[in-house]
Amino acid sequence: MKANKLFIAPAIACLAASLAAGTVQAKEVVVRIGHAGPLSGPAAAFGKDGENGARLAIEDANAKKLQIGGDTVKFELVSEDDQADPRTATTVAQRLTDAGVKGVVGHVTSGASVPAARIYENAGIPMITPSSTSPKLTQQGYKMTFRVIANDLQQGNALGKYAVEQLKATRIAVIDDRTAYGQGLADAFANAVKAAGGQVVGREFTNDKATDFMAILTKVRAANPDVVFYGGMDAQSGPLTRQMKQLGLTAKFLTGDGGCTGEMIKMAGDALSATTYCTQAGIPLDKMPGGAAFRTEFKQRYGSDIHVYAPYSYDATMALIEAMKVANSVEPAKYQPALKALNAQGVTGPLAFDQSGDIKGGAITVYNFSGGRWAPLQTLQ
Amino acid sequence: MTSTSTTLPRPPGFSLDLRLQQPLLIVLAAAAPLVALAFGASWVRVLDFALLYVLLAIGLNLVVGFAGLLDLGYIAFYAVGAYTWAFLASPHFGIHLPFWIVLPLGAAFAALAGIMLGFPTLRLRGDYLAIVTLGFGEIIRIFMNNLNQPINITNGPQGIDMIDPLTIAGIDLSRNLDLFGMQVPSLVLYYYAFLGAVVLALVLVRRLQISRVGRAWAAIREDELAAKAIGIDTRMMKLLAFALGATFGGVSGGLFAAFQGFVSPESFSLMESIVVLTMIVLGGMGNLAGVVFGAIVLTALPELLRHFAVPLQVALFGKTLLDPEVLRMLLLSLAMILMMLWRPAGLLPARTRYAHREGRKA
Amino acid sequence: METLLQQTLNGLVAGSIYALVALGYTMVYGILGLINFAHGEIVMVGALVALQTILFLSSAVPGLPPLVLLLAGVVVAVPACMALGYLIERIGYRRLRNAPRLAPLITAIGVSFLLQTLAMIIWGREFHVFPQLIDTAPMQPVAGVVVSPMQIFTIVVAFTLMGGLMLLVNKSRLGRAMRATAENHRVAGLMGINANGVIAATFIIGSGLAALAGVLFASNYAIAHYSMGFTPGLKAFTAAVLGGIGNLPGAMVGGLVLGLVESFGAGYIEHLSFGFLNSSYQDIFAFMILGAVLIFRPSGLLGERVADRA
DSSP states (O other): OHHHHHHHHHHHHHHHHHHHHHHOOSOEEEEEEEEEEOSSSTTHHHHHHHHHHHHHHHHHHHHTTOEETTEEEEEEEEEEEOTTOHHHHHHHHHHHHHTTOSEEEEOSSHHHHHHHHHHHHHHTOOEEESSOOOGGGGGGOOSSEEESSOOHHHHHHHHHHHHHHTSOOSEEEEEEOSSHHHHHHHHHHHHHHHHTTOEEEEEEEOOTTOOOOHHHHHHHHHTOOSEEEEESOHHHHHHHHHHHHHTTOOOEEEEOGGGOSHHHHHHHGGGOOTTEEEEEESOOGGGSTTHHHHHHHHHHHHSSOOOSSHHHHHHHHHHHHHHHHHHTOOOHHHHHHHHHTOOEEETTEEEOBOTTSOBTTOOEEEEEEETTEEEEEEEEO | OOOOOOOOOOOOSSOSTHHHHHHHHHHHHHHHHHHHHHTOHHHHHHHHHHHHHHHHHHHHHIIIIITOOOOSOTHHHHHHHHHHHHHHEETTTTEEOOHHHHHHHHHHHHHHHHHHHHHHHTTSOHHHHHHHHHHHHHHHHHHHHHTTSSSOSSOGGGOBOSOOOOEETTEETTSOEEETTEEEOHHHHHHHHHHHHHHHHHHHHHHHHTSHHHHHHHHHHHOHHHHHHTTOOHHHHHHHHHHHHHHHHHHHHHHHHHHHSOBOGGGGOHHHHHHHHHHHHHHOTTOHHHHHHHHHHHHHHHHHIIIIIHHHHHHHHSSOSSOHHHHHHHHHHHHHHHHHHHOTTOSSOOSOOOOOOSSSOO | OHHHHHHHHHHHHHHHHHHHHHHHHHHHHHHHOOOOTTHHHHHHHHHHHHHHHHHHHHHHSTTOOHHHHHHHHHHHHHHHHHHHHHHIIIIIIGGGTTSOTHHHHHHHHHHHHHHHHHHHHHHOSSOEEOOOOSOOSOOSOBTTBOOOHHHHHHHHHHHHHHHHHHHHHHHSHHHHHHHHHHHOHHHHHHTTOOHHHHHHHHHHHHHHHHHHHHHHHHHHHTEEOTTTTHHHHHHHHHHHHHHOTTOHHHHHHHHHHHHHHHHHHHHHHHHHTTTSSOGGGGGGHHHHHHHHHHHHOTTOSSOOOOSOOO
16 A cells, blocks of 8 residues: 555656646756755754745745746755754765755854855855854855855944944943854954943853853942943843843843844843843844845745744845846856846845955844834944 | 673684685775765765764773773863864964874874873772863863963864865875876765774774783773782873873874864864763774774764654654754663663673673772 | 952852752762762753743642742652652662673763753753742842842752751661661661662652752753753762762862852952953863862862772
8 A cells, every 4th residue: 555655646746747847838947955054953943944034035936937048947945954063064065065956055053154165165056154144254265155144243343333332331341152153243342342432341251051140240240331242142141131130230231143032032031121232133124125025925934933044044045046047057157256246135135245255234233122022223234 | 790701811803703804894994985975975974074983982992991991071182183283284373284294293282181181180080080081171172262362372162264184195185186087086085094094093003902001901991909919000001091092082183173174162072072982882892893883883873863764753753753963862872871781891892801890899 | 349248149159059969969979989970960850840840830820929839849840850860770870880880970971961862852952931939139238249039048948958968867767877878888788778778768869959959040040951950960079079079068068169169260260360361261160179179189178988999
């Protein structure tokens, strides 16, 4: 019985495919696009989000029955799990190149993107990361590495200026979690604060598994800051704000995109107030050119809300496809120049890359906690 | 536990049918990447990593399996080797030394770290030693993670990238080699380079095992007091085990840095130490064949799980209940427990059977 | 000055939790000579089981007073952890009591990772918010030091439990049996003591204390997570060694000293090292202490009470 079923299923699929093909005149070619990110492990939610965004873009593109190089192109997503681990990432990158993908959306985390970039570079396959924000990624001088989100340096700079100029802070304490993300962001922030004339009155450190921040916060409290900045993720910034409150430390709290999540609201509970700020690279979804429509479409397709990076992953995929359209070829060597010179409109804003492959004029938006959610305050360019 | 065997110590390893096994193994090892290539280059990469882990497992086996000292911070030596390569062959300091300088240096630094760790700790009891080495591993990792200030040495959590690839006799292993019009992929080149290192290590360690030193280690492992009584300089021998074990870790780390092109502290977590330990526990402490086997199986495990466990779960339950990472953790921890309870000598136990002392303070 | 006092308080709170966990390590080590690596995971299981109970009760019976909820969490978590501790000993360690030394140690590491993985499967990877049922808001500052009811509660509960344990071990029949077994479990067996029973009891008591430590830990920091037990577990072991392994008052002193060292270390290392080191090294103090104690004073601050030494 089972054997029969197994046999019938492909037969039906074949039949369906041939019927579908019959209605189209041109030859149909399948073009594979890779997605790589953590689909298991602690960062799995980010990877899944990215994958969903890329899949949506591919479905949208397929619906348009694009003609590239005279053929009707059918895109296919090959998704791989890199567990946010540098070593696994290289294996996964190899597997994607084995699968003959023409472009890669990913990786999601910086620790994975940096070593994987070398493999794509050698294989001559463009990769566009939707979410790795380490400045290092695009400083490797690779031709095939692109990014559609503002990097930590840009984000840290914008934040530092914002703290001094808009929040009128003069005494600022900086804490980070000693991860590539947290440290990179905090260092950029501290430098920008100094450049804008602010004073860094405390520089403290914790780690991404810590729960007890009382000792460093006591030290920070003694320095009497107006703003406390934290470079790190929501699982720490939540308890951190609680412990600030517990110590009677009333300074404003500012953190990057790692703390700009629903998880942070859950973890911090009643320690949040209107003087808790966070930022996200990009402009608020509702202000994005196609944001509202994207949100509805995403919700319809997956029945869940966007986590963070899905729009960027959607745009990264669209950038690849757009470049293929412009170059009228799906071959990486042919469309890479078109990608470099791309000038398109994505749901997160204009898509154009600078010399190193970073997005041009990546926007940063500051949010504060109000009415039980993160409310956009101001978009910095 | 009371089965007191009185068989004389005979060197373990691929014994008896050596003549038959060896050519077979050589052919298998030489052909492996070509077979793997047929299934995709990513499998060759898995093999490459497997060889690096084999090297690590051989080194840790020296310490745990031969000398009976439980080292839970072994990955620190791997880190020392990797960072030595990264310092001396990357744009980070602008130094680009060739591999025949960097690799021995990395091994030497790792050995030095081994001695530094061993010197003060070797008079500790077995389980104290385990936890101090664990601490040592964490301390090294935390220093790597933080030594970007006040002077930038390690570049902190950002890691070091653009590391020079392995270049042997003018051949850059990170590029495909054009051999008489045939393209030999970079991954295959790395495979043979790593294989060379592993074979060298195996030969060395086997020689060592049947030497005076190896017998002294065995004596210490079985009964330290007795070993001392028959005139073995136990402290010296233990230090030697630590230093030599660390050397292999250092070499493996250097090769890892060259192969990966990027090192960052997150690659040297406690979990990695535990994984290497599980490899030798699974394969059989003290037995080289077992250790090699354990390392290959456990490196391939995540890939196998990804290929088979996920589709199987989808077929059975319609969805993925346990993702491959969780399954791997589950299998690793179960392997440690079950092996110790039912097959403490591992899947491929060492052939030699020593008299087991009765009582728990062995 | 107020910063100094505040850091002392921070250290005392963290230290009293370490001390509770350290007691479990020290009791097991004293009797079996085994580092029960999995002990830290019992702390985690305790916190998560209590969390599950509290969440269930507060949704099933709305309007229960916070203290009742917390008590219910404890009432479920403590026996659950006791059972778990017993099972680990019975299934894992008992068979290996006469095996070569490495075997129980490697098994213990395996059990630790197994418990973490199982907790990950049951409770997921995300960080859970542990409801702070006792107020953590600062009370009226005394001499510039802010203290919350939760912190006072933590210290009081920890000291009461430690006192109770001391009484149990020194005054009760079971305690005498435990001490005898620690001296030599075979001879204790010959004297009519059920050594297996005593060892099981040791694991059960230690696990109960660990469960309470887990609830205190989670309540203080409002967090529960599958990997929350591992690092505090290691540190508590350090505390036990610091005080003198096998020595109950030693474990308490060791826990408190470690808590204070970490707190002062994070607060003052930058000044003490002229800016070379900073709070990013907070997590290595425990390991540094461990190394130093083992090398220079292996018997710990108050002397160890381990009967037979290798």
